[in-house]
Amino acid sequence: MWPYPRIIAHRGGGKLAPENTIAGLRAGLAHGFHAVEFDVMLSQDGIGVIMHDPDFGRTVAGRGSVASTTAAALQAMDAGSWFGPQFAGERVPLFTEFFEFCRANRIWMNIEIKPAPGHDAATGDWVARKTAELAGRPYPSTLGSDPEVDTGSAVPLLSSFSFEALAAARDAAPQIPRAYLLDKIPDDWEGQARELGAVAIHTNQKHLTPVMAKAIKDAGFGLFCYTVNDPEHARTLLSWGVDAFCTDRIDLIGPAFA
DSSP: OOOSOSEEEETTTGGGSOTTSHHHHHHHHHTTOOEEEEEEEEOTTSOEEEOSOSBSSSSSOSSOBGGGSOHHHHHTSBSSTTTOGGGTTOBOOBHHHHHHHHHHTTOEEEEEEOOOTTOHHHHHHHHHHHHHHHHTSOOOTTTTOOTTOOOOOSSOEEEESOHHHHHHHHHHOTTSOEEEEESSOOTTHHHHHHHHTOSEEEEETTTOOHHHHHHHHHTTOEEEEEOOOOHHHHHHHHHTTOOEEEESOTTTSOTTOO
16 A cells, blocks of 8 residues: 555656755645655765765756765755756755755655765665654644645655665664665565565656566555656556656646546
């Protein structure tokens, strides 16, 4: 059973706002999304920040890397200008502020643990512990009060391509559910997923087949796909038994898509 929202905004605002920013979350909200997928990486001083790329040059200008830069310096960087001048000055968020914005606005979170090379275990451990700490606080009194907003389970879902990071997350906070991210499904996928205590398989929609989708569902796992931007293919995937997917095209595929 999949207890979470089915249609999830990819990195906040999809193609409508700079990824992994508060502006992205606001764009998703403006289109009715109360579910988001985003990436967490550790800074040089071991603090979680919302970034996808380990190196600068795409969403933040200049040379350097997340793992060699302090959280304070990362926070001062412009993460919006690359997308459009109207987003100039949009900052790199800390994980804690991103998390709290989601909670305050009843946004369910699929938190991807995105370790920089060589930082797998440390990132998985930090993200899981911090998620457990933040998720354990009382929720805003408005959470779930709007019947039009389906946030599924209030508990976030951790995911990662890194087996080592997810294993560290499992050991650090076993009560926070985990999903195993796989680009192509390997032959030993089920054994790996069970070793991690994963509740779901997250996979690239480009490589999924109806036979594999059925095998994953028959094994008792939730099935999530990334990144689905074509409504017709989205319907096909759902017909195969896919439980949920994230999309960049939040303007074409809404939260109530079926």
